[in-house]
Amino acid sequence: xKSYLAVLRGSFMVGLVxxxxxxxxxxxxxxxxxxxxxxxxxxxxxxxxxxxLTFDQTYIYVALGSAVFILLKTYVDWQMSYEIREGTVATxxxxxxxxxxxxLFMSLGFFLMSLGAITIPxxxxxxxxFRIEIPLGLGLAxxxxxxxxxxxxxxxxxxxxxxxCFYTESVWGLxxxxxxxxxxxxxxxxxxxxxxxxxxxxxxxxxxxxIYYTPLTMVAQPNLGWGTFLPMLAVQLFxxxxxxxxxxxxxxxxxxxxxxxxx
Amino acid sequence: MSLxxxxxxxxxFKILNRREGLSGAFRDxxxxxxxxVEAVAGVSFDIEAGEIVGYIGPNxxxxxxxxxxxxxxLKPTGGMLQVNGLMPYDNRIRQAQIMGVVFGQRxxxxxxxPVIESFKILKEIYxxxxxxxxxxxxxxxxxxxxxALYSQQVRTLSLGQRMLCDISxxxxxxxxxxxxxxxxxxxxxxxxAKIRSVIKELNREHNTTIILTTHDLGDVEALCQRIIIIDxxxxxxxxxxxxxxxxxxxxxTLKLQIDDFTAATLQTLTGKLTEKFGAEHGIxxxxxxxxxxxxxxxxxxxxLSDVLNFVMSNFGVDDVRIVEISMENVVRKxxxxxxx
Amino acid sequence: xxSLKDYLRLYFIIETQYIKARMQYxxxxxxxxxxxxxxxxxxxxxxxxxxxxxxxxxxxxxMQLVFIYGFYMIAISPMQILFDHIWQIRFHVQQxxxxxxxxxxxxxxxxYMSEMFDIKGxxxxxxxxxxxxxxxxxxxxxxxxxxxxxxxxTLFSASLVQISITVLAGCAxxxxxxxxxxxxxxxxxxxxxxxxxxxxxxxxxxxxxxxxPLGFVAFYPSQLFLQPEDVSSLVYFSPLVGVGLxxxxxxxxxxxxxxxxxxxx
Ligand SMILES: Nc1ncnc2c1ncn2[C@@H]1O[C@H](COP(=O)(O)OP(=O)(O)OP(=O)(O)O)[C@@H](O)[C@H]1O
Ligand SMILES: [Mg+2]
Numbered sequence: 001x002k003s004y005l006a007v008l009r010g011s012f013m014v015g016l017v018x019x020x021x022x023x024x025x026x027x028x029x030x031x032x033x034x035x036x037x038x039x040x041x042x043x044x045x046x047x048x049x050x051x052x053l054t055f056d057q058t059y060i061y062v063a064l065g066s067a068v069f070i071l072l073k074t075y076v077d078w079q080m081s082y083e084i085r086e087g088t089v090a091t092x093x094x095x096x097x098x099x100x101x102x103x104l105f106m107s108l109g110f111f112l113m114s115l116g117a118i119t120i121p122x123x124x125x126x127x128x129x130f131r132i133e134i135p136l137g138l139g140l141a142x143x144x145x146x147x148x149x150x151x152x153x154x155x156x157x158x159x160x161x162x163x164x165c166f167y168t169e170s171v172w173g174l175x176x177x178x179x180x181x182x183x184x185x186x187x188x189x190x191x192x193x194x195x196x197x198x199x200x201x202x203x204x205x206x207x208x209x210x211i212y213y214t215p216l217t218m219v220a221q222p223n224l225g226w227g228t229f230l231p232m233l234a235v236q237l238f239x240x241x242x243x244x245x246x247x248x249x250x251x252x253x254x255x256x257x258x259x260x261x262x263x
Numbered sequence: 264m265s266l267x268x269x270x271x272x273x274x275x276f277k278i279l280n281r282r283e284g285l286s287g288a289f290r291d292x293x294x295x296x297x298x299x300v301e302a303v304a305g306v307s308f309d310i311e312a313g314e315i316v317g318y319i320g321p322n323x324x325x326x327x328x329x330x331x332x333x334x335x336x337l338k339p340t341g342g343m344l345q346v347n348g349l350m351p352y353d354n355r356i357r358q359a360q361i362m363g364v365v366f367g368q369r370x371x372x373x374x375x376x377p378v379i380e381s382f383k384i385l386k387e388i389y390x391x392x393x394x395x396x397x398x399x400x401x402x403x404x405x406x407x408x409x410x411a412l413y414s415q416q417v418r419t420l421s422l423g424q425r426m427l428c429d430i431s432x433x434x435x436x437x438x439x440x441x442x443x444x445x446x447x448x449x450x451x452x453x454x455x456a457k458i459r460s461v462i463k464e465l466n467r468e469h470n471t472t473i474i475l476t477t478h479d480l481g482d483v484e485a486l487c488q489r490i491i492i493i494d495x496x497x498x499x500x501x502x503x504x505x506x507x508x509x510x511x512x513x514x515x516t517l518k519l520q521i522d523d524f525t526a527a528t529l530q531t532l533t534g535k536l537t538e539k540f541g542a543e544h545g546i547x548x549x550x551x552x553x554x555x556x557x558x559x560x561x562x563x564x565x566x567l568s569d570v571l572n573f574v575m576s577n578f579g580v581d582d583v584r585i586v587e588i589s590m591e592n593v594v595r596k597x598x599x600x601x602x603x
Numbered sequence: 604x605x606s607l608k609d610y611l612r613l614y615f616i617i618e619t620q621y622i623k624a625r626m627q628y629x630x631x632x633x634x635x636x637x638x639x640x641x642x643x644x645x646x647x648x649x650x651x652x653x654x655x656x657x658x659x660x661x662x663x664x665x666m667q668l669v670f671i672y673g674f675y676m677i678a679i680s681p682m683q684i685l686f687d688h689i690w691q692i693r694f695h696v697q698q699x700x701x702x703x704x705x706x707x708x709x710x711x712x713x714x715y716m717s718e719m720f721d722i723k724g725x726x727x728x729x730x731x732x733x734x735x736x737x738x739x740x741x742x743x744x745x746x747x748x749x750x751x752x753x754x755x756x757t758l759f760s761a762s763l764v765q766i767s768i769t770v771l772a773g774c775a776x777x778x779x780x781x782x783x784x785x786x787x788x789x790x791x792x793x794x795x796x797x798x799x800x801x802x803x804x805x806x807x808x809x810x811x812x813x814x815x816p817l818g819f820v821a822f823y824p825s826q827l828f829l830q831p832e833d834v835s836s837l838v839y840f841s842p843l844v845g846v847g848l849x850x851x852x853x854x855x856x857x858x859x860x861x862x863x864x865x866x867x868x
Binding site: 021024025028031032034035038039041042043045047050051168170172173174175176177180181183184189190194195196 | 631633636638642645648649652653656657660782787795803
């Protein structure tokens with residue numbers, strides 16, 4: 001455990017060197033959120049609700065969505081493809097360290113970094129400068145837990161793509177495809193109820209929605225009650241466990257490629 | 264008018280002082296204090312066409328920085344710098360046509376392309392005519408016999424092969440001056456020897472001026488008539504290699520691992536050597552790392568082989584290494600007034 | 604030293620070699636093209652979802668948005684295909700490999716960008732053309748020769764705008780260590796270029812018209828074809844915007860290249 005914590009601290013400090021990047025990311029986030037504000041205002045025009053959601057609910061949903069977007073991007077796929085191409089991944093195999101946990105803790109450093117330097121400042125700005133009222137309620141209290149589960153899920157996806165790089169050597173196509181699928185199908189850009197009903201129902205059965213739709217809904221509609229939230233959390237937990245296990249199994253397959261072709 | 268004319272050349276860098284540790288990194292987020300590094304602090308020399316000059320000095324001396332200014336990458340902070348009568352920084356494209364550059368381990372060939380294609384593209388870039396191109400390729404092939412590698416991607420070459428190709432490429436357009444920044448770094452003896460002979464041959468063929476930095480004094484010995492020693496941005500010595508040769512050419516260090524080594528062994532060894540070779544033997548002894556005894560020998564006074572034979576027959580020796588004197592030792596000796 | 608003809612010839616020679624080399628990684632090429640295809644469809648999907656809930660977006664119908672989107676896809680393709688190497692600039696600058704671009708008697712922007720030719724961008728270009736044609740058939744647009752010429756001119760200018768915005772963002776790498784968020788923001792903002800600019804008010808409309816002129820990548824020029832009777836005079840400036848912006852970008856690039864001091868070695 002101690003060695004993993006050292007990994008975490010290291011990546012955290014690497015992140016800190018990039019001071020300009022943080023200030024710029026916050027500014028970028030604000031711009032992005034303002035744009036979404038205009039977009040959704042013109043979608044709502046004078047309508048009270050659309051698909052059962054008020055403008056405020058939808059806007060909090062998408063604005064928070066863009067604030068946590070940076071958090072949930074782990075870059076593990078890019079990192080791994082780099083390590084595989086440069087051959088450094090082989091050196092991890094010689095250390096008494098588990099690749100999945102190594103990558104997880106590596107990315108956790110950046111997660112904490114962006115949480116402190118980007119997401120929290122952005123949310124503070126949102127609340128105190130832009131005067132967006134985030135409704136209080138049960139959902140808001142559960143949100144942090146849901147966000148952690150969402151992070152682990154997002155990690156599993158990225159790690160899976162990273163493992164695929166053992167076969168393909170290049171990550172661009174895979175990663176961009178994954179990102180598009182995740183952003184669109186998870187409801188990161190548009191709340192799922194806006195999708196046509198059939199598609200909406202199908203999406204609820206897929207793991208993507210547990211990354212964005214679940215935590216964001218908890219903040220946007222915090223008063224849905226335990227009856228709604230508990231099953232949502234359970235579904236998230238289910239996907240985390242399932243994908244964690246599946247990627248571990250897949251690792252054993254993928255690693256053979258390295259052993260055979262010599263990275 | 265000399266080909267390269269440098270007078271009081273300086274280059275300063277501004278560097279952010281980073282603070283240590285986690286809290287330091289946090290504080291750096293919001294404030295920075297800068298300090299100035301005088302990488303090149305007033306350097307003057309002239310280089311004539313056709314010379315091979317060794318530009319040497321310890322790490323961080325300012326060699327690469329000087330070369331970056333001569334090649335037009337960096338703008339000098341002060342002083343005068345002309346290559347072929349022009350200031351490189353202000354005439355980059357024009358100057359690039361008459362220069363060749365190799366920068367250490369970073370290749371300038373096209374990473375994903377076969378070697379020969381890189382050469383062909385360079386032929387187009389520098390507008391080298393077919394006849395000259397063929398002649399260069401033939402000559403290069405004669406020198407190192409790399410024809411077999413031509414269809415291989417640059418990325419798949421070994422470091423040494425790539426370096427040979429890079430050096431050859433830098434001569435392709437028959438430049439007036441070629442800058443080689445550490446061309447032999449990280450290579451084994453046989454490739455080093457090959458590179459030296461290629462450089463020598465290419466210089467002879469067209470009377471190309473060559474400026475070479477290296478940490479391997481063997482390179483300098485093999486190639487240069489003149490060396491410039493720089494340290495901390497200032498020139499320590501500029502002149503004929505023969506005088507400096509006396510400093511490092513004659514010295515060798517014999518590293519010994521002696522059986523049953525104790526503190527007394529050093530004294531016994533010193534005593535026995537003095538007994539055998541007399542008081543003026545030019546040998547100094549020190550224990551540098553654990554178990555290793557360094558015997559530095561001035562070969563002008565005592566042949567190394569004699570010392571080695573003597574030690575081997577009088578002591579139980581587990582392991583022996585012979586190393587050339589290091590750059591740092593040369594610089595230290597120059598500072599100590601060895602060339603005065 | 605080199606004439607325009609020399610440069611074109613050189614570009615052709617380098618790119619044919621480059622494509623040959625890339626083609627060895629066939630799996631990569633296929634996967635990337637699929638990725639490109641999906642990412643092209645994503646925005647269309649979003650339009651489709653949004654306009655499933657409301658009749659029009661700020662006065663624009665779904666098919667009109669599709670037209671703008673097709674225009675946008677074509678306009679961003681030259682950036683993708685010819686200037687893709689800008690994404691690597693951060694690494695080159697940090698690791699000092701950027702030095703090598705100084706050593707050839709070539710225009711540095713040309714030499715730097717020539718090292719990458721993004722074949723999968725051609726998929727995007729093709730998709731854009733198909734989408735544009737499809738939308739203009741559905742919208743019953745009437746294409747005369749002068750209008751086609753106008754389309755080509757505006758597309759040329761729009762692609763210069765896109766190239767300039769991205770390359771400018773990439774140039775940040777010359778001055779700051781962590782320029783990635785700048786490029787990232789430019790990339791993210793780009794996604795809004797196919798949206799109607801009239802959803803914005805005041806400051807933002809001003810910004811996207813005059814400061815980060817995303818509006819000129821697709822929306823303003825498309826108006827010339829979607830509502831030719833009713834365009835603001837601004838739209839007629841769009842060819843100038845592209846050229847002017849690119850000149851500015853080139854100036855900044857040159858500044859950056861001249862101020863870069865390289866990593867010590
Ligand atoms: N881009 C830069 N920014 C800040 N300082 C620099 C930069 N480049 C070089 N330096 C500093 O200038 C000094 C001289 O560096 P230079 O690279 O010229 O040394 P060198 O003689 O080539 O050393 P080596 O033998 O290790 O290659 C060093 O102290 C170095 O830290
Ligand atoms: Mg150096």
